[in-house]
Amino acid sequence: MSRMTNMDPNLYRKRRAINFLVLTGSVFTTLFGLFWLVWLLATLFSHGFQYLGLSVFTQPTPPPGDSGGLANAIVGSIIITLVGVLIGAPVGVMAGTFLSEYAIRSRIAPVVRFVNDVLLSAPSIIIGVFVYEVVVVPMGNFSGWAGSLALALIALPIIVRTTEDMLKLVPNTVREAACALGAPRWKVTVSIVFRAAKAGIFTGILLAIARISGETAPLLFTALNNQFWSSSLNEPVANLPVVIFQFAMSPYEDWQNLAWAGAFLITISVLVLNILVRTFLRDRK
Amino acid sequence: MNSTQKAKGAHPVKAGWIGQIADAVFTNLTRICAILVLLIILAMMVSLFIGAWPAFKKFGLSFLVSSEWNPVTEDFGAFVAIYGTLVTSVIAMLIGVPVSFGIAIFITELCPVWLKRPVSTAIELLAAIPSIIYGMWGLFVFAPFFADHIEPWISDNLGQIPLIGELFSGPPLGIGLLTAGIILGIMVIPFMASVFRDLFEVVPPVLKESAYGIGATTWEVIKKIVLPYTKIGVVGGTMLGLGRALGETMAVTFVIGNADRLETSLLMPGNTISSSLANQFTEAVGEMYTSSLIALGLILFFITFVVLSIAKFFLVRLTMREGTRT
Numbered sequence: 001m002s003r004m005t006n007m008d009p010n011l012y013r014k015r016r017a018i019n020f021l022v023l024t025g026s027v028f029t030t031l032f033g034l035f036w037l038v039w040l041l042a043t044l045f046s047h048g049f050q051y052l053g054l055s056v057f058t059q060p061t062p063p064p065g066d067s068g069g070l071a072n073a074i075v076g077s078i079i080i081t082l083v084g085v086l087i088g089a090p091v092g093v094m095a096g097t098f099l100s101e102y103a104i105r106s107r108i109a110p111v112v113r114f115v116n117d118v119l120l121s122a123p124s125i126i127i128g129v130f131v132y133e134v135v136v137v138p139m140g141n142f143s144g145w146a147g148s149l150a151l152a153l154i155a156l157p158i159i160v161r162t163t164e165d166m167l168k169l170v171p172n173t174v175r176e177a178a179c180a181l182g183a184p185r186w187k188v189t190v191s192i193v194f195r196a197a198k199a200g201i202f203t204g205i206l207l208a209i210a211r212i213s214g215e216t217a218p219l220l221f222t223a224l225n226n227q228f229w230s231s232s233l234n235e236p237v238a239n240l241p242v243v244i245f246q247f248a249m250s251p252y253e254d255w256q257n258l259a260w261a262g263a264f265l266i267t268i269s270v271l272v273l274n275i276l277v278r279t280f281l282r283d284r285k
Numbered sequence: 286m287n288s289t290q291k292a293k294g295a296h297p298v299k300a301g302w303i304g305q306i307a308d309a310v311f312t313n314l315t316r317i318c319a320i321l322v323l324l325i326i327l328a329m330m331v332s333l334f335i336g337a338w339p340a341f342k343k344f345g346l347s348f349l350v351s352s353e354w355n356p357v358t359e360d361f362g363a364f365v366a367i368y369g370t371l372v373t374s375v376i377a378m379l380i381g382v383p384v385s386f387g388i389a390i391f392i393t394e395l396c397p398v399w400l401k402r403p404v405s406t407a408i409e410l411l412a413a414i415p416s417i418i419y420g421m422w423g424l425f426v427f428a429p430f431f432a433d434h435i436e437p438w439i440s441d442n443l444g445q446i447p448l449i450g451e452l453f454s455g456p457p458l459g460i461g462l463l464t465a466g467i468i469l470g471i472m473v474i475p476f477m478a479s480v481f482r483d484l485f486e487v488v489p490p491v492l493k494e495s496a497y498g499i500g501a502t503t504w505e506v507i508k509k510i511v512l513p514y515t516k517i518g519v520v521g522g523t524m525l526g527l528g529r530a531l532g533e534t535m536a537v538t539f540v541i542g543n544a545d546r547l548e549t550s551l552l553m554p555g556n557t558i559s560s561s562l563a564n565q566f567t568e569a570v571g572e573m574y575t576s577s578l579i580a581l582g583l584i585l586f587f588i589t590f591v592v593l594s595i596a597k598f599f600l601v602r603l604t605m606r607e608g609t610r611t
Contacts, residue, residue, distance in 0.1 A: 125532070
């Protein structure tokens, strides 16, 4: 190290060269990462936009060789996703509240946090198998409820995690001030802490929606698919991801084209949700 | 809180009493929800185990090493699927780790400030795209391209090398273990890159500045300061990516080819645990078939649980050390 500066021009040049190589490499890896994003989006736009007509939104999924749209799948997807979030969000927000507000001396809190983080990255197909075992088999048929429950289980850990993180951002002095005014603890949590962290909790829920609206694997064995309009969540419900999967894997060109249109729709909505979340968070900072 | 209320005397005692009950109800409600998260994972283990029991009882430990998968004779073994899962994940890691590392270095050390946010966002959007989209793109765009332009070159050149040549020989089909691995690699890049970036950013600037001050180059600062400081976290982040790769379903299902035979070549179709489940679960007829698939699911659950636990363990250790140092 003592010979480092100007003493040995060769060593100096070598270090410069290595540095240059590594940094160039890092620029290339970034370009490599962005390259796939661009390629993917370009494909989606060129294929998806082309087949996206009004009929996609107005007609139900066709039998092979016929013309049709994705209307029933779009509506089904929205319903399953919303019901999933309605199940997952209250539980997730409450669990996150416990971890942030009530778990200071709790011994189960670290365990819950750990399990939640594992659940966060657990393979979604396993959740599908689980819901199949506990809902579809006892009920005797595939159903929209089972699909919603599977999506709720995927949304849950995301909401728990973001709620806890967002509540922790609320300064303690705010809680202390409310307590000092004589407010009971639950009131402090609900009308002070929740209100302060409202945008953050909402962002977490949006993030969860973005995540589950493209989930396919858990719906394969739960909501399955339905070629027609579904009247109730007690029966199989058509949904975009599974329709895309079936149509894309089919040999019929009409179906493949519809799959591209669906893929385009899903990606656009997921990306828009994600960008919304980001602007939300940036405004808060 | 109640004592303050009483002492103040402004509220009737009754209000305090109701507050107390509401408090207890609310606290316990949140606790129940938190415990529910625990119960869910326990219920998952139990139900998978019950579902997998018939297969385990019939095949015993040989289920893990048998490469048989024959629905007609009801003879099942998990080896092909486990092999496919591990091989595709290893390929994904070989691509994902260096690239994510490079991206994290670029964002933390090289990137001009105005470009930081757009680049980070773009990389993170890569993670937001649903896996089924990767699958479709893989099947219709990447696989044909790969079969026409890359695979012939691979089997002509790498296929001739002794020892490892076996891995790279075979017809250019486009779909197969290698294609699935590459797409998985692209999919895990954003996860690992954002973990690495966050890690590199917690390195105290004083340490880096001191190194720059004695004349170290950027690479030397990364190698001698940033990496040693974040090494545990880097392992954790890698494990996190591995956990994702192991369990990824839809993208793999599209491009792996769904073949239940064991092939030495990476260019040949294969199967992973998750793609077997996605392709065969709803069509499985008979108790033993379904049970064997659930047993596959249990194995996947176990593997990812262990990998993700290790990831969590390393990442928590880093934040704990953070806590004591600052």
